Amino acid sequence: MGDYFVRGFKASVLAAGIKKRGGLDLALIFSEREASAAGVFTGNKVKAAPVLVSQENIKKGRGRAIVANSGNANACTGEAGLQSARFTVERAAKELGIGPGEVLVASTGVIGAPLNTDVIGKALPELVKGLSADAIPRVVEAIMTTDSFPKLSLFEGKAGGKSYKVVGMAKGAGMIMPDMATMLCFILTDIAVDPTRLNEALVWGVERTFNRISVDGDMSTNDTVFVLANGAAGNGSLSPEDFQGFRAGLATVMDELSTMIVRDGEGATKLIRLAIKGAATPADALAAARTVANSALVKTAFYGSDPNWGRIMAALGRSGIQMREEGVTIWVDDVKIVEEGMGRGAEPEAKAAAKMKGKEFSVTVDLHEGKFEDHITTCDLTHEYVSINADYRT
Numbered sequence: 001m002g003d004y005f006v007r008g009f010k011a012s013v014l015a016a017g018i019k020k021r022g023g024l025d026l027a028l029i030f031s032e033r034e035a036s037a038a039g040v041f042t043g044n045k046v047k048a049a050p051v052l053v054s055q056e057n058i059k060k061g062r063g064r065a066i067v068a069n070s071g072n073a074n075a076c077t078g079e080a081g082l083q084s085a086r087f088t089v090e091r092a093a094k095e096l097g098i099g100p101g102e103v104l105v106a107s108t109g110v111i112g113a114p115l116n117t118d119v120i121g122k123a124l125p126e127l128v129k130g131l132s133a134d135a136i137p138r139v140v141e142a143i144m145t146t147d148s149f150p151k152l153s154l155f156e157g158k159a160g161g162k163s164y165k166v167v168g169m170a171k172g173a174g175m176i177m178p179d180m181a182t183m184l185c186f187i188l189t190d191i192a193v194d195p196t197r198l199n200e201a202l203v204w205g206v207e208r209t210f211n212r213i214s215v216d217g218d219m220s221t222n223d224t225v226f227v228l229a230n231g232a233a234g235n236g237s238l239s240p241e242d243f244q245g246f247r248a249g250l251a252t253v254m255d256e257l258s259t260m261i262v263r264d265g266e267g268a269t270k271l272i273r274l275a276i277k278g279a280a281t282p283a284d285a286l287a288a289a290r291t292v293a294n295s296a297l298v299k300t301a302f303y304g305s306d307p308n309w310g311r312i313m314a315a316l317g318r319s320g321i322q323m324r325e326e327g328v329t330i331w332v333d334d335v336k337i338v339e340e341g342m343g344r345g346a347e348p349e350a351k352a353a354a355k356m357k358g359k360e361f362s363v364t365v366d367l368h369e370g371k372f373e374d375h376i377t378t379c380d381l382t383h384e385y386v387s388i389n390a391d392y393r394t
Helices: 049-060 078-096 117-129 133-143 195-208 240-263 282-293 296-303 309-317 346-356 383-390
Strands: 009-014 026-031 036-041 065-070 103-108 151-159 162-171 184-189 224-229 271-279 329-332 335-339 360-366 372-379
Touching (some): 009 133, 026 117, 026 133, 026 184, 049 103, 049 224, 065 184, 078 117, 133 151, 271 282, 282 296, 282 309, 282 360, 296 309, 335 346
Parallel strands (some): 271 360
Antiparallel strands (some): 036 224, 151 162, 162 184, 271 372, 329 335, 329 360
């Protein structure tokens, strides 16, 4: 786990008693020095209290601590929910000896239940005492809900002749659809970068990664990505080349984490990379990709290894894009199953079905309307997904 050590950062985890079933459910990340901070949050109009509080605190572009809990989303909890989130911020700041504006909060779990602040108030002094560099990769264990494995990613780069690290951790498996997925993601780096450029790099990366995945088409109330950059690498101000290298490294970490989220989609057995080519506009390319990727009929066909291209055609036709039925070509991996809007017969479909039995395959659609393309990484829809979500609260 030593690989995930990032200079100047410490962490701590606890079983505080927020999760009904027990287990780790509270985490603290702390930067020993002032850090640049950036965040991206859910696009949902129903925003959890921690999202609203963190959106306010991150405006200054500085942050030193993240407190995160699982077992309770603290969403749809009204004024009491906001008070709980603010209490967490203030108590953590007091224990750490920093300003309340330097503390960010995130929550995940059941929506609509009040968050027990007594439990958090008791746990925070213990969390602060337990801070250690070794605990960074354990934070992810404390924020998991229906995840089946911890999601961690690491990038190492050089800037100004100094080596730096980018370490990312994420949770998420259901209620996943940009913008963004039900997901919490915390990224720590020891590079020195000013808040404006950090935010620019984060937004650029999120758009290409977390905003290009879907498990079930549902958008959460709590999605949050935080990046803290504490400058402990001592690289000085970033040259344009070094900034591009950092931005690409940050995106690589987010791409790995977002792919892990889809691979761990609730009940999922397959990862599908869906590409749309030849769209008339960028908006058409994305709309087509989202509509196909979120079609329950298409996703159940993926589960059954059925190259039911008629469902893809139907999804394209209702997506609101510019298209002609006779312009569409569809491939499963390298097997062409549709040409000029019509099926190519039993033999290609049998080959495609064999490809679809694998754990990972691609579906490519060429609309032949223009030069734009986009993609979504998605998964299949299984009996297990229904089982997990039918009794999530009971």
